[in-house]
Amino acid sequence: MAQSQVYQVVVLGAGGVGKSCLTAQFVQGVWIESYDPTIEDSYTKQIPIDGRQCMLEILDTAGTEQFSSSESTPASCRSIGPTPTQTYQPTDTTTPIGHGFLLVFSITSKNSFNELKALRDTIIQIKGTDQVPMVIVGNKCDLAEERAVSRAHAFAVSHSWNKTHYYETSARSRLNIDQVFTDLCRQMLQADAEQDRFMQAQEAVYGPLGGKSTSKRDLYGRHRRRRRRRDNGPRCVIL
Amino acid sequence: MNQQTIRMKRSADWQGQRGMRKAGEHFDRAKTALRVNPQAALPQTHQQMTPPLTPQTSQDSTTSEGRFPNYLRAFHSYYPTSPAESSTITLPLNIGDVILVHSVHVNGWADGTLLTSGARGWLPTNYCETYEHEPIRNLLHALMRFWDFIRDGHVASLRNFSDHTSMRGIIAGVRYLLETTSCLNRDSPLVVQHECLRRNRKALLAHLSSLVKCAKKVEESITDAAPAENVGATLDEMVLKAFKVVTRSIKFLDMWYEETGMEDGVYEELVNWENDNPPTPPQDQIEYGIASGPQLVSSHSYVRAAMGSDISRCNSSARLVPDSRPKIKRSKGSSAQTPKAAPRLFPQSSHPGKSSSKRPAVSHRLSYRHKDSGGSNRDLACTRLSSAHDAFLGYLGWFIGLHLQSRSPSELLSTTIQAADSCQTLLTVVDAVWDRDLRRSVALKLARDTMFARMYDLIEAAKHIFRPTDPDSHEGVLIVGDGEQLVTAATMCVKSAGDCVGKARFVIERIGDFEFESNSTLDVSLSGSEKSDSPIGSVQVFGQTTPVQANRDLLDAVRDADATPTPRHPDPVRDYYFARQEKALIRKPVANDRSPGATVTEASASSLVESFPLPSFDRPHPSTLVHGNCAGSKVNGGESTEKSKLETCADASISDQSICAKESESKTEGDTALSQTSTRVTTPERGSEQHVIIPCTSFTSDLSDSQTTLAEECEDAEAKVLEKTYAHELTYSKDGHVTGGSLPALIERLTTHESTPDFTFISTFVLTFRLFTTPTLFAKALIDRYDYISESPQAAEPVRFRIYQVFKYWLENQWRHDCDSEALDLILRFASEKLETSIPSAGKRLGELANKVSMESDAALNGSMEFTAEKSTQSSRPSSSSETVPAPPPAVSKSQLSVLRNWKAGTGTASIIDFDCLEVARQLTLKESKVFCAIQPAELLGTEWTKRRGSMAVNVRAMSTLSTDLANLVADTILQLGEPKKRAAVVKQWIKIAKECLNLQNYDSLMAIICSLNSSTILRLKRTWELVSQKKKAALDELKKVVDVSKNYAVLRQRLSNHIPPCIPFVGTYLTDLTFNDVGNQTTRQLPGDSGSEGATVINFDKHLRTARIIGDLQRFQAPYNLMPVPELQDWIEGEIQRVRASDGANVQSYYRRSLLLEPRDLPNTQKNNPPPAPLAALTGHKETAPFWRGLGFKDKFAV
Structure with a gap:
């Protein structure tokens, strides 16, 4: 059986924006009898992207927003802190090969939206580039009458952040949940492919890096199979 | 001929769900028509019978899977006509018979049990109607x-x-x-x-x-x-x-x-089939034989007459009674069958040879998926898992029963072999499941390795039990009580096997059940007699250390040893027995085969032992587990031990029986032990x-x-x-646990007199009731229970006492002054007016307790509402580390103390590298432990700690603050130094401290330190890391693995599950678990209503049980450390924390700026074109493989 690859999605956002709900809705899929968050598979899900199966692992440290250095810093420094370095956990069978970030705010809370900037800055600083697979999510869109962040504003801001995609979701009514994760996963696949190209270029210059030939083949094959993204422009999904 | 073709075509349609659905609708109509006057429609003789038509078009593909009526009632008699056919059981039906349905085959035959006789078999659903009445x-x-x-x-x-x-x-x-x-x-x-x-x-x-x-x-x-x-x-x-x-x-x-004349007779009143619960009328494309008898024939016109306008279409559709009747294996007595010989459970006429690729029948009752005697395919992984598990437990049961009865060593020998073999079978299945899973479940792998290790222990124990004194003692008797070790080992085996199978089952549920690829694989796993010869490679296994592989190694080793006997050891008897065991493993006849075996040496025995690969993680020591259960005065721990004991007993005693039978059989037949295994495995059809x-x-x-x-x-x-009861308002899980219910029903369950008090249930209820009701309503419900139980005199007394106990537990252990006071008056009145009249002493005591609580309440209101550390220490359990053992002396030298004193006096400075890392870790642990032990269960309920203001969860918050402070301290101590060399020294010191924290089981501090070292701020200091030795980096890498977030902290969780308190787990995981438990589970659930529709809404108690379990898991570790505080050092740490907190730079951004100042970035140009430098690979401890490079993700994470 082929080695499976796990894409890690880091869900970030202030406390109380419903990000745990978002994650739970996504992971659970259909309603199940009972949900046990303490087991290994609580946060993994396989989703089909353009005809192939992708394994997503959701890293959501909901409930630990307090574990931050102080009031003024991004709420989840703790959760970003360890994750980027865990890009390459040397487990024998699964190799997480990328990271995507879901920045979640609640459309009913202006503050939760404002906090995203610091979160994004931190991510970019950690990653050292602004080409990070990322999606901005305005949650609780079912609470239209309590809206505090206008759709246009949120969209404009996300567009200004290197054309980051913006979605409005409702974890409660399971609106747009899968779309958000699918979009992010596509971005990760693309980033992955670009990385591959980069590595190929590197190899052309510096010679092989010790990568095994099998994985390279796998890598090229995957690249060939991938469809081109249809649109690269900004996207605002309103349902 | 033409008709035949159409029929074929339509039958094909029938295979799909849509077809079924559509057919159901038609059938529905047909039946409605029938119901007008069933008698009038009765039969003339005909050669054929036409069941309802099969639709050709199929739209409407909404999921209707797996729903069928639970009960059917025959509205027409049916007598099977081919009683001679031994392979199927078809039930005769009389009008009015009610059938409990287990599954319905697509061809319309249902597997059901006749309530009047208790007989089970196949019956045609179109003779029956759904039976369902409100009353x-x-x-x-x-x-x-x-x-x-x-x-x-x-x-x-x-x-x-x-x-x-x-x-x-x-x-x-x-x-x-x-x-x-x-x-x-x-x-x-x-x-x-x-x-x-x-x-x-x-x-x-x-x-x-x-x-x-x-x-x-x-x-x-x-x-x-x-x-x-x-x-x-x-x-x-x-x-x-x-x-x-x-x-x-x-x-x-x-x-x-x-x-009463409420209805015009029962049959007319029968509830309609629901549209989405279609019945599946029997049909088949094959012409049914002459033998099918007159009753069926007669039914033809019965339906035809009723069908009215549909009649023409009906003509061409399928038969009522298929020739290829579904088969139920009739297993009589001891005639066990091999899997190959077992008849297929379902007809394959339409897809010969292919039908095994999908499950022909759907069962809506989950339990059936695992232990199905009539409905599921034998080749399915879960079925195989269950049977392998059963077989294994069967043999283990023999060991556990050992202390009850004396056995002969030869029996022990053969059973050990059989057990090893069945373990092997189980492992094969588990491996196949594991292999199938894309995610490579770590938990399953660990569980599997544990099971393997346990089996190894068992074999070791079996080896030890042979007495070296008497060379011929194999015909003697094992002395009762001799095999205590064996029993323990077997018990552990049972436990780990259960764990492993549970995990495997979970994986199966997630990835979906599957068929084993080829029958040859199965033969390998099931028929032991072929195992050692047949190629085992077809079964995919874990890397190199697979059980199959191991077993082969083992067999090879034994063969080698057998071929070149070199007796060296003076203990031939033990060797002899063991050799025999080994020989049996290579499938030589065991009986009367003495002399050659006796020459096998200890060397070979040990080679057997060594060839069992040990799992890579720390195996939990048996004592650990025992300790874990008894250490805390925790309810859960104690209970689970009891439960598992009971379980084991039950298992043992049941399986004992079968084993004994098997044993006697084996003696008479002189067969090999291994073939016994296979028969055992293939008879799960209880x-x-x-x-x-x-x-x-x-x-x-x-x-x-x-x-x-x-x-x-x-x-x-x-x-x-x-007796008034609300029992029908409860919901249960498939294993019989209460998962939900209305408040009165749960209260009834809480105070039931029919079983011993379920302490977990009571403590969970009292801990969590505020999440689904109010204290007043809770008290009222208890009092209501008191009132209505008075109607049934003989139950009143014990129930009243239970009610008192619940009140008492609430007042004594779980009273919350901030919100429970509203119920106090109610309780006081109840105590004096009601309880005191029935049980005076209890009433009095309750009154006293309530008064005491009321006084405390006043005091609490005057003081602070918060939970104080004091209160919790008094309520926390006695320290598990025995007081007699003195705490280890602090590792602080005089000079270090003087440095600290100077620091305190303000005359000198102290640095983290001045101190012994063990002692720093100890003092940190003491500091964290104090806060951790103070955490109250109430703080963890309802995501209390996340409230922005007015949160009562002070200790949880203090815990996270402390953790954050420590992380900042780490960053600060590194960043305050200008020279890379000095920074490297501090990094090294922190790595050592983290290591000591791990040794002290202080995961919270470990997490804080590692997170800080792992942050981009520190990690980007390339020149600093270059000066940290490879050894230290490797050590850090090990620590990182421990706190790794992936797979839901699989490593961390696994470690914690084996720890003995005191321990400080990383509280974050508990908070996340609780958060997700809260949002991931509904607060209510539905009672099962009439088919299709939902019943009343009740409390989802399962959610609260989970909450209580998570909290209980945390509480388990709340025990003080047996360490000596060093006040000077504590003061210094506190001072440092305060200093860092006070400095304006205590946030990620300012640390990052400081980091940039210390070691500025390289030019972006060089970043882009340079591959990450080699030492970094070493830093992560990862081999240079392609995934690693890709995994690096983005360019300059490590760049200077």
Whole structure:
């Protein structure tokens, strides 16, 4: 059986924006009898992207927003802190090969939206580039009458952040949940492919890096199979 | 000919769900038409019978999978015509018979059990209609649950039987029936007026009473655990009795309808098929044979007449009775069959050879998926898993039963071999499951490795049990009590196997059940006799250290040893036995084969041992587990031990039986031990075996004279039924645990007098009730319970006492001054006015407690509302580390102390590298422990700690603050130094401290330190890391693995599960778990209603049980450390933390700026074109593989 690859999605956002709900809705899929968050598979899900199966692992440290250095810093420094370095956990069978970030705010809370900037800055600083697979999510869109962040504003801001995609979701009514994760996963696949190209270029210059030939083949094959993204422009999904 | 083609085409359509659905609708119409006058439609002789038409078009693909009626009632008689055919059982039906349906095949045959006789077999669904009436609905549900529980539940779960939940359901069902028919009281006008109702009511109660008695008997025999041989028979008896009760109830209801004229007779009243619960009328494309008899034939016109306009289309559709009748294996007595010889459970006429690729029948009852005797495919992974597990447990049971009975060593020997073999089978299945799983479940792998290790222990233990004194003792007898070690090892095996199978099952549920690829693989795994010869490579296994591989190694080793015997050891007897065991493994006949084996040496024995690969993680020591359970005065721990013991006993005793039989068999046949294994594995059909044996006649005769024989028992049952109950408002999981219910129903369960108090249930309830009700309502509900139980005199006393106990527990342990005070008056009044009149002492005591709490409340209101550390220490459990052992002396030198004193006096400075890392870790641990132990369960409820203001979760917050402070301190101490060399020294120091924290089981500090070292701020300091030795980096890498977030902290969780308190787990995982438990589970659940529709909404108690379990898991570790505080060092740490906190730079951004100042970035140009430098790979400890490079993700994370 082929080695499976796990894409890690880091869900970030202030406390109380419903990000745990978002994650739970996504992971659970259909309603199940009972949900046990303490087991290994609580946060993994396989989703089909353009005809192939992708394994997503959701890293959501909901409930630990307090574990931050102080009031003024991004709420989840703790959760970003360890994750980027865990890009390459040397487990024998699964190799997480990328990271995507879901920045979640609640459309009913202006503050939760404002906090995203610091979160994004931190991510970019950690990653050292602004080409990070990322999606901005305005949650609780079912609470239209309590809206505090206008759709246009949120969209404009996300567009200004290197054309980051913006979605409005409702974890409660399971609106747009899968779309958000699918979009992010596509971005990760693309980033992955670009990385591959980069590595190929590197190899052309510096010679092989010790990568095994099998994985390279796998890598090229995957690249060939991938469809081109249809649109690269900004996207605002309103349902 | 043409007709034939059309028929074929349509049959193909039938295979799909849509077809079924559509057909159902038509069938529906047909039946509605029929119902107008069933008698008029009755049969003339015809050569063929035309079932409802098969649709050709299929739209509407909405999921309708797996729904079918639970009960059917025959509206037409049916007598099977080919009794000679031994491979299938087709049930005869009489008009009015009610059938409990297990599954419905797409061809329309249903696998069901006839309630009147208890016989199980196939029956045509188009002779039947859904049976469902409001008054009897609860009873029918209860019976279904009862059946699932008894028939499909694991033997182990029968211990739950003592909880009486299923029995209560039936009693409540009967009560509900009588209540809704207003016949609850003997003196009710309806009963008085109608003689036949009275008689029927009486008979019903008599049956109920006899059922209850029978249940008592079963309960006793289960708790006794000794005479387990009878349990099976008693269970059968009980199930039959339950059927009788239901049959009687149905009869009663029929009578009632007749007498009261509420309905025009039962058959006309039958509920319609729901559109999305289509029946699946029998059909088949093959012409049915002449042998099919006249009844079927007659039915043809019956349907045809009714179908009206549909008739023309009907003509060409399929047959009512297929030739390829579904087959149920008739397993009689001991005639075990090999898997190959077993008949297919389902007809394959339409897809010969291919039908195994999908499950032909759907079952809506989960339990059936695992232990199905009639419905599921044998090649499915879960079936195979279950049977392999059963087989393994069977052999393990023998070991556990060892202390009960003396056995001969040869028996031990052969059983050990068989156990090893069945373990192997199980491992093969588990491996296949693991391999199938894309995610490569770590938990499953660990569980599997654990099981493997346990098996190894067992073999070791078996080896030790042979006594070296008497060379010929193999014919002697093992002395009772000698094998304690063996019993322990076997018990551990049972436990780990259960764990492993549970995990595997979970994986199967997630990835979906699958068929084993090829039969040859299965033969390898199942028939042991072929194993050593056949190529095992077809089974995919974990890397190199696979059990199959291991076994091969083992076999090879044994062969080698056998070939070149070099006796060196002076202990030939042990070797002899062991050698025999080994020889058996390579499938040489065991019996009368002495001399060659005796030459095998200890060397070979040890080679056997060594060839078992040990799992890579720390194996939990047996003592660890025991300790873990008894260490804390924690409720959960203690209980689970008890439970697992019971489980083991039950398992052992049941399987004992079969093993004994097997043993005797093996002796007479002189067969190899290995072939025994295979037969054992292939006979999992407990259910079908039993129902075949049940004599139908005895039951019917019993029914007729029951009124007289059981009359005297009526009174008892009457009382039982009259008892008011809410039991029908409870929901259960498939293993019989309460998962939800209305408040009165849960209160009833809380105070039930029929079983020993379930302490987990009580503590969970009292801990979490504020999440689903208010203190006032809770108190009121308890008082209501007190009131209504007074109606049933014999139950009143114990229930009242239980009520008192709940109140007492609440007041003593879980009282919350901030919100519970509202209920205090209620409780005080209850104590003085009610309880004191019935149980004076209890009433008095409760009054005292309430007063005391009230006084405390006042004090608390005056003071602070917060939980203080003081209060918690008094309530926390006694320290587990024995007080007699003195704490280790602090590792602080005099010079270090003087440095600290100077620092305090303000005359000097101190640095983290000045101190012993062990002592720093200890002091940090003490500091964290103090906060951690102060955490109250209430702080963890309802995501209290996340509240922005006014949160009561002070200790949880203090914990996270401390953790954050420590992380900042780490960053600060590194960043405050200008020279890379000095920074490297501090980094090294922190790595060492983190390592010591791990040794102290202080995961919270470990997490804080690692997170800080792992942050981009520190990690980007390339010049600093270059000066950190490879050894330290490797050590850090190990630590990182421990706190790795991936797979939901799999490594961390695994470690924690094996720890003995004191320990400080990373609180973050608990907070995340609690958060997700909160949002991921509904607060309510639905009672099962009529088919399709949802019933009433009740509390989802399962969610709260989970919450309590997570909190209990945290509380388990709340024990003080046996360490000596060093006040000077504590002061210094606190001072440093305060200093960092006070500095304006205590946030990620400012640290990052400082980091940039210290080691500025390289030019972006070089970043882009340079591959990450080699030392970085070493830093991460990762080999240079492609995924690693890709994994680096983005360019300059490590760049300078």
